[in-house]
Amino acid sequence: MKKGRYAVKALAACLCLSLAVGCSGPDAKKAKFYSKGKALFENGDYVKAALEFRNALQIDPRFVDARYMMGMVEMKKGNLKGAYGNFTKAVEIDPGNLKAQYELGKILLAAREADKAMEKADLILSRDPGNLDGRMLRGAVLVAKKENAAARTLFEELVARGVRNPDAYQLLSVIYQQDGDIKKSEDILRRGVAANPASAQMLVTLAAFLERAGREGEAAEALRKVIALEPNTLGYRFALAGHYLKTGRQGEAGQTLKDILAMDPKDEEKRIQVASFQTSHNQLADAERTLKEGLSLSKESIKLRMALSDLYFVSQRVDAGVSLLKECLTLGKKDKDADLLRAKNALARIFLSRHELDAAAGYADQVLKASPKNVDAQFIKGEIYLLRGDGVNAVSAFRAVVADHPQLASAQVKLAEAHLLNREPNLANEAIQKAAKIEPGSREVQRATARIYAARKELPKATEHLAKLVAAHPHDLELRADLGDLHLAAGDLKKAEAEYAEIKKQAPRLPAGYVKFSGLYLARKEYDKAIAEMEQAVRLNPASERLMTTLVGLYMGRGKYDSAVALCERRIAEKPGDTAALELLAQVHVARKDFPKARQAYDKSLAANPNQWLATNNLAFLMAENAANPVDLDAALRLAEKALAMKPGEATVLDTVGWIYYKKRDAGKSVDYLERAVAAKPDDRVIRYHLGMAYLMAGKNAKAKEHLSRAVSGGTAFSGREEAEKTLARL
Template identity: 40%
Template sequence: MMKRYYPLILLTLVSMLMFACGGPEEKKKEFFEKGKALYEKEDYVKARLELKNAIQIDPKFADAYYMLGMVELKSKNPKNAYGFLNKAVDLDPKHLDAQIQIGRLLLAANAIDKAREKVEWILKTAPDNLEGLFLQGLLLLTEKKTDEAKSLFQSLLEKKMTKPELYIVLSSIYLQENNKEEAENLLSRGLQANPDSVSLHAIIVRYYFQEKKYDKAMELQKKIIALDPEKIEHQFTLASILWEADQKKEADDLIQKLLSSDPPVEENYIKAARFSVGRKKPEAVEEMIQSGIIRLPQSFKLHMMLSELYANKKDPDKAISLLKKCLAFEQDPAHPEILKTQNALANLYMMKGDIEKADQYAGSVLKENPKDIDAHFTKGKIYLSKNQGGNAIPEFRAIVTEQPDLIQGYLLLAQAHAMNEEIELAADTLKNALKINPRSQDALTALARLHVMKKDLTEAEAVWKKLVEYYPNDPKVQAGYGDLLLANQKATEAEKAYLAINGSAQDNL
């Protein structure tokens, strides 16, 4: 008899479980809403996990990809953000928020033509979209069409747009026009519209600080601390204002209060030491870091900071002795802090001229992490010091492979090629550096000198002309150009370059 009821009982249980757990659609929405809530709380690690859970349920969930893009933006990962935002618009081309954020990223990357296309598409799709119009204003600013941008931003205010960034950007235009009164009025209006905006408060604090209106700066900085009490940086900003207002005792008292926290906070000591450098005697900074080490005896960062202080005082032996203690803090030879310590020791031994010890420490790092940039730099510089350009080449090539935007890697790779009498390869390497930064003074100077080595003074002059165009007020650039022109038997033009040195020096006063 009971067997007859088994299917009914089973169906009832399944139905109960479905209602209890919710279907995929409900789960997807739950993950998404939790991700959004965590994003608002600035817990980006957990937000990322929740949003990815939503996408696992629905791989075509455009809103979740958009929010992942926003998480990556807040986490300062623009490349990842760009990927997620593009996925959102692939799935939903009319996702305006994602399209606008892509436009902002293109603008930040200086991809002006693509940003303009994006703005045109957004405003064609939604002509009255305020965020799209704001993006158009940013584009106009980038194109140096300041008057048009200013008019557009003013019209957005009339349309009741109140985002903090609008007040910040428009006030910066007024400040460029030296219209301080209008800028200050606008920022005050912005504060009334956004009383809880930390970023807007911070901009106004900076303005008052620059204008030496320290009382007003202090008052607003205290409001920032009340709005965002967890961020310790705000306390140190207040200390800076107090110090500049000649309230040094109050600044010291504030810092001492931060340092006396229980339990001790490593970051407080680091920030306090950085605050004190240039404001206090080196002995006082040293004493502050040492007091931090007493309370946090296994702090890699504080030991590293104190070792840098000793190195700057030209006492590498004291710095080395301190860092060697750090090597006992962790048993794992591949621990990131151990590798940093070994790299620092390698640099200190290089400073002492002990190449063998420097090589030993750099080698230990590369054994644990073959892609470590700092260790490759050290090894490469060691080979250069031994006049072994051929051995240095793979070290610097490893650097530019790992960090293709690092100009210094290309400069040293070019130097290694030149030392190895591979002048054309050296020139090609410098040209690659100039693709990354066409105005790199070091890369242009090195390329001009390579042309001189090749006895191609015409090409060298053409490169140096760019240097003069980019850096007309640099006396060294003018002097180098004069020397080159003189070598090229252009005495009259050389004299003009030399005469320009006096004007450059005067401009730098």
């Protein structure tokens, strides 16, 4: 008997042990991850939920419920591509997972694949004829295909059976609207609200209907009910504020925004969202006040400073925006702080837009030192290489980006541009084809495709491609300009003129059409007409530095110095510290050999902003060229060395320093600086001329002859060409 009792106990112990092992095994672990993920999902914490579902899938890649929930997470994040991939895997594992089939149908319908969506509805209903999701999907597809009679019958049957799904009421209301029965449409919506009193979705739809009908008070009341249902969903509060603004009730809109801020005055995200709303409705002063109030409560906030800097950039207060971003750099506690890295990337992007490439690269390098795989900084470095004409490093930079982010279409486009710069059109084509697979409808991908055709000398293909795009998007002026530019490059001026004329016709108050016509007239050598078109462009956008610079160049090209001076002085009168206008004015005076006035303009520009390396360098060169004695040359050298300290390695500045030493009869130092300048910019004829003269002074006639010969080869005019030719003849 004892042996029997011991045997039973031993068997029980083994059973308990096996249960214990089973409970801590893979199935239990994946179930635990899944349950935790579901709870997080239901609480709206989609990021953490995704981590739990991924953990479950690492244990069992065929865990269909976790795969389905990963799809739902991606849906909540708005990533339809990611959702589609997960739902597709779910139905591959279990074709009978009707919930995943339904979600796939919804995505296909959103992608305007109505027939494929209907296939999903049919599949669901073939397995479960009474499945509500399947019937709802079928009805939605019928509405999309404008088969209203069949859709109406289906939804009326569902509503009559007591189905409370808000989508049924909303789609039935849409059908009645399309059929012109507005009263019935409203009645269905109100029945939907009654059937779903806790549905914010139904009330929002009713509010939109009432707003379209001009029943402003009722629409506002419906939105207030939505807010009462979901007080923490800010989107509904912004919808109410937007409704008030549309209907001219600014005071109530302002109060609605104040109510959002009052929920938690120190909540930076809420405050930034309010400021963003105000900015989007052109309430820039209110947005600035909102952000500054936040900074008074959170004095060291980097996020608020970055939001305020964005506002300054939008309102053309670039210097104020840059100052704020630089403040952010003093507040970050660690070099790897995410907000600090964003501030540095923002500064890099601003300097990149100004073509201040060294400054941009400096900030991007700081980010990459702290975070080597930071995609924004890698992208910026690639763009810097593109602007510098460094195709090899541009390819390397964008390859690094696409290696870590293969689905980033914009990086594939830039990689294609880098290959074009490297004269690798076939590799460029490979990159753009990858971009097209990622985002087949992307406008930028399509534009880049045309550029690649053109680079491969396939002009008919490029023209055909752009012509199709313009036909599909006739009001896209950039596409039309691309097509006109392609015709211009091919020498078909009439077709170019037709596209540019259409730009003018569609947007007579924008400078773009006039700028394009100016280029067209230049191609025809009709210079006065080119100037007239550019003058109109400047009248339409007098604040544009680029347009002013272009017009001054046109004036100078035709010897119209008085007109160029008048344009610059007009701009300076409106904006006395405008360094761009002052520098242009100086260049005009140099061209007409009025050196005292040129120096006066440079002095004013540097007084407004002493940290301009180019203006400092240009003034130094001007002083050296007009130096009356060694004291003047010493003053010019001090200024040139200041420019070099601001811009080390810049060929133009090295040339100025070297040329000043030439004038000071210091051949050794002159050759040293000018050799460095030539190394940095080997195709610059002026620098070659200067180096040739320095070698001659140093007694190195063979080298002098080599560089002077390279300077005068070809027919390009440059300052000093005549002296270079005479010196070369003597050698």
